Every structure is written in C-alpha cells, then in structure tokens.
Amino acid sequence: MSNVLVTGGAGFIGSHMTYALLDRGDEVTVLDNLATGVRSLVAQQADFIEGDVADAGLVRDILRGRKIDAVIHFAGSVVVPESVADPLKYYGNNTAATRDLLEACIAERIGRFVFSSTAAVYGMPDETIVTEETPTAPINPYGRSKLMTEWMLRDIAKAHPFRFVALRYFNVAGADPAGRTGQSTPRATHLIKRACQAALGRAPALDIFGTDFSTPDGTGVRDYIHISDLIAAHLKALDALANGAESDVYNCGYGRGLSVREIVQAVERVAGIKVPTREGPRRPGDPAMLVADSGKLKRTLGWTPQHGDIDEIVKSAFEWERRLA
C-alpha cells in the first residue's frame, strides 16, 4: 500500500486516477485549486485539500504530515489554443508552478514522481508515428511549458535521490466504466466531448477546425486513448518506480490515428444521432497529425491496452455526457 499525493485530482484524468488508487487499496490525498476541477468528482474516500501546487509551504506540510511516498502530478493548464493566446499563464501554471512543487518534493525527500506530459512536446513531427526518440520540437506554448518540465525532471533526477516517469499522453477520452467520474470541465474544448454535446443538442453544432490539413480527409488526426488504459499506465509507472526503475519517458497511445470526421462518424454510430457540424478555419497551434508508438510502454512497463475500440471510448464519453444534464 502506498500513500499517494494526486495533484489536479479534481480534474478529468486526476479524478479517475484517484478512484483507481483507492480501488487497489492505496491512500490518496488530492491537492487541487479547482481552477478547472470539480470538487464532486473527487472520491469520498480521498482526502481533499483545496490549494495550489505552487504553495510550497502547504505542499511541504502535506508531504511531511501525510507521509507521502509518491506524487502524481496532473495539475496544470491544458488547452492548446488558450496557451497561444495567453502564454504566460502556461509558463506560470505549468512550468513555474511545477518548479515550486518539485522544490517542495526535493526538500521533503520524495523519491517517486509521475508527471503528465503530452504529445504536444513533439510539435509537427516528420514521422507519421512518433517514438520517444522522435525529436521534441513543440509548436505551441503548452507543449513548450510541458517540455521544460521534463527537462527539470531530468536534471533533478541527476542531482538528487529522485526518480520520475513522464508519460506523454496523446488524446485522452472516455469515462470511468463504472460511471463514477468523467470529463466535466466547464467549457471543455476536447473534440469527443464537444461532438457528444453537439449530438445531444447542447451545442448548436460541432466546429471542425480545418479541412485543409495534409491528412487523408483534410481534418486533424489524433491518437485517442481510453482513460482506463491511460490510468493503467500510471499504475504500471508507480509500481515500476517502487521497484527501483530508472527515470524515463513513455508515449501513451495506441498507434492508431483517427480524423475529426472519423470521430464524428463514431459519435453518430454510438449515439444514433446525427452530429450537426460546421466547417471552419484551423485552430491556432494545432498540428495536422499526432500518433503514438507506445511499444516502449508495452515492453518496459508491461502495459497491455484493453479499451482501444473507438466506439467503446466514445460510448463511455457519451454516456457520461448524457448524465451530466
């Protein structure tokens, strides 16, 4: 049994992580400032503390007082176009705030850290499918703010008794199969959620951002990963660190790219409802295509994806969305 601090645990991914840790008997403390998080998504058996990861005094008190063994760091700002419009928010809340969190972790001798990185660190890759060796060249402030954090982690791991796993998530979607949590972020910008909202008549139409990309149907291509498979990767990472694994970086995706139009079709199949769409210009900061080679995650950490079927992903997202009413 471990004693885990989950930052950003009131958010989409962190709330699923919290349930998964509790389900296997770990103890969980959630630290979240509720900037985009939702208090009611935090499992009742978790201890919830409302606060900021940059509040070093608070974080040190939590780490020491609760005898935390490992930190999983989800807290951050996550919207690519917003990072283009307001870069300092991203360098502040992702890079600088994480620096402060890490300082507290080092001071309290935390040795195990799992970090939410992103496919956005690759930018506009030349390869159709990216491995962890693909050069990092982010094309938006969001990706740069996360890559800088990866650099900090590498440097810290050389200087201190501290080991980390950075998981580069591709596009995370779906919801807890048990229906306990899902994506409830107000004003969420993610494609699958938006398409479900449009199907349910909660938005007049789904905007398709760009139809002139160099992709088979002209719309953006992404590797959508089910939240349950993503959470499973975190459990593997935590266990590997507990067993002495070296610090490392892993892609999290399926190696399968789907276009915006293919997602619309999946939502229509699952919902049995036509999704009204509106074609418009590209969104600032968006690459044409991002697809993961996650062979390293499978080989090294023994990750076995189980929920890759796009209709299963969309169905869980749609069911959650319908209940949100």
Ligand SMILES: NC(=O)c1ccc[n+]([C@@H]2O[C@H](COP(=O)([O-])OP(=O)(O)OC[C@H]3O[C@@H](n4cnc5c(N)ncnc54)[C@H](O)[C@@H]3O)[C@@H](O)[C@H]2O)c1
């Ligand atoms: N959703 C995706 O597809 C995706 C893909 C790649 C990486 N990520 C990363 O995963 C992490 C979680 O993303 P999400 O989709 O769950 O987003 P989210 O917005 O639902 O969750 C982020 C949580 O962090 C909290 N938070 C933000 N700044 C904070 C701060 N300074 N102190 C304390 N709490 C703070 C928010 O209130 C929220 O609950 C982020 O770091 C994001 O960059 C997400």
Ligand SMILES: O=c1ccn([C@@H]2O[C@H](COP(=O)(O)OP(=O)(O)O[C@H]3O[C@H](CO)[C@@H](O)[C@H](O)[C@H]3O)[C@@H](O)[C@H]2O)c(=O)[nH]1
């Ligand atoms: O209403 C919408 C929303 C999105 N898209 C398109 O759908 C694709 C996916 O967009 P979105 O769901 O917003 O995700 P990304 O911009 O790819 O970013 C997500 O995936 C990244 C990793 O790939 C993460 O780092 C980010 O945090 C996360 O928001 C892109 O081609 C968008 O242009 C639309 O056409 N209409």
